[in-house]
Amino acid sequence: MKEYQTITEISGPLVFAEVDEPVGYDEIVEIETDDGRTLRGQVLESSEGVVSIQVFEGTGGIDRNASVRFLGETMKMPVTEDLLGRVLDGSGNPIDGGPEIVPDDRIDIVGKAINPYSREYPEEFIQTGVSGIDGMNTLVRGQKLPIFSGSGLPHNDLALQIARQASVPEEEEGDDDEGSEFAVIFGAMGITAEEANEFMDDFERTGALERSVVFMNLADDPAVERTVTPRLALTTAEYLAFEKGYHVLVILTDITNYCEALREIGAAREEVPGRRGYPGYMYTDLAQLYERAGRIEGKEGSVTQIPILTMPGDDDTHPIPDLTGYITEGQIVMDRDLNSQGIEPPINVLPSLSRLMDDGIGEGLTREDHADVSDQMYAAYAEGEDLRDLVNIVGREALSELDNKYLDFADRFEEEFIQQGYDNNRSIDGTIELGWDLLSELPKESLNRIGEDLIEEHYREDETEAAEVSAD
Incomplete structure (x- = not known):
């Protein structure tokens, strides 16, 4: 291990020194200052006769009289x-x-x-x-x-x-x-x-x-x-x-x-x-x-x-x-x-x-309905976002009943699904069940990204509507 006192330039976080033997790229360097401090650095560039060293602790206090030692190994x-x-x-x-x-x-x-x-x-x-x-x-x-x-x-x-x-x-x-x-x-x-x-x-x-x-x-x-x-x-x-x-x-x-x-x-x-x-x-x-x-x-x-x-x-x-x-x-x-x-x-x-x-979802990794629920929520939220721009022009009264349901879905998606706070740890089952709660606000026929068997199993019928259908 050789020691040099051949610093030629100090520029920002870099020290340049002359050497008379090959020095490896990324080699660790110790620089000892006049006040007894030992700073660590790493060879950033090595060319014939000159190396540039980046100093981890900063170059403050280093002058041209400082000693430079090359340790012959990379940082570990x-x-x-x-x-x-x-x-x-x-x-x-x-x-x-x-x-x-x-x-x-x-x-x-x-x-x-x-x-x-x-x-x-x-x-x-x-x-x-x-x-x-x-x-x-x-x-x-x-x-x-x-x-x-x-x-x-x-x-x-x-x-x-x-x-x-x-x-x-x-x-x-x-x-x-x-x-x-x-x-x-x-x-x-x-x-x-x-x-x-x-x-x-x-x-x-x-x-x-x-x-x-x-x-x-x-x-x-x-x-x-x-x-x-x-x-x-x-x-x-x-x-x-x-x-x-x-x-x-x-x-x-x-x-x-x-x-x-x-x-x-x-x-x-x-x-x-x-x-x-x-x-x-x-x-x-x-x-x-x-x-x-x-x-x-x-x-x-x-x-x-x-x-x-x-x-x-x-x-x-x-x-x-x-x-x-x-x-x-x-x-x-x-x-x-x-x-x-x-x-x-x-x-x-x-x-x-x-x-x-x-x-990484479905088939035993998460619930089998994960992918369909995610795709449907993404599509419904995107539709609601597009309709928000239209509402600014024509107002909600000019939209269809289904369009208004998409707008309500977008609002609830942000306020209930995305909004959860930083201390609420939701399980994947809880997340997907919440997704079904939101999607059940939309008509069944609009859920075109979910399999019919999954809709029959998880879709939440509105209790009031179900009672009216039963009475009829």
């Missing part, structure tokens, strides 16, 4: 099952006052790509307890399903609700319970101290911390640290899933802050910017994170991801949501209008999508 995450219940900073160091971590292993944070041949197709239901997700855009094990939000919307409340309520259905009787345990990895990037306190208070109040590992990178922490926080979180998730058999749900918030860190580093490196100033390699970088979700043949556990991003200006064509949508299997969209109406959580199911939903 110390992993153990005892991490459950712990709170770590964005670099993986404990900040909860607990004991030092005694690892069972140390794993490279870059991870290993899952061999496509070994991937198992995601098709097992995860219950979040949120009707707008479970009923309409179902999450399955091994999926990556992002939440598209906006500044000021309560995506953090939804993230906490999912973190404390998410569960996998109980194994059938006689099945081996091994691998059925559930864990949550929560990676926060660039959040405020107030948000961090809210997260921790909720985790401790509800007891969710006992089955969680929390990584906290705050807004006043160095931006460079945000580039390693999600990788540390995902490395921990992969260990718990594929070595210890847990079903792991990874919640990452906020991906927008992560991408801003990439842009800051790109500017310091004087890279040619891509769309809106973001690096041209941002698609590849995001894919390296998102594609670490999945299931592996022969392994009990799974890694499921819910990345959360705030769309700048609520613009879904912005590079961050645009690229995320290409990589992931759908999106959950939070709506500003629904939020202003007091709907909790304000999920707009119309632009939301779960591409793997059809494979």
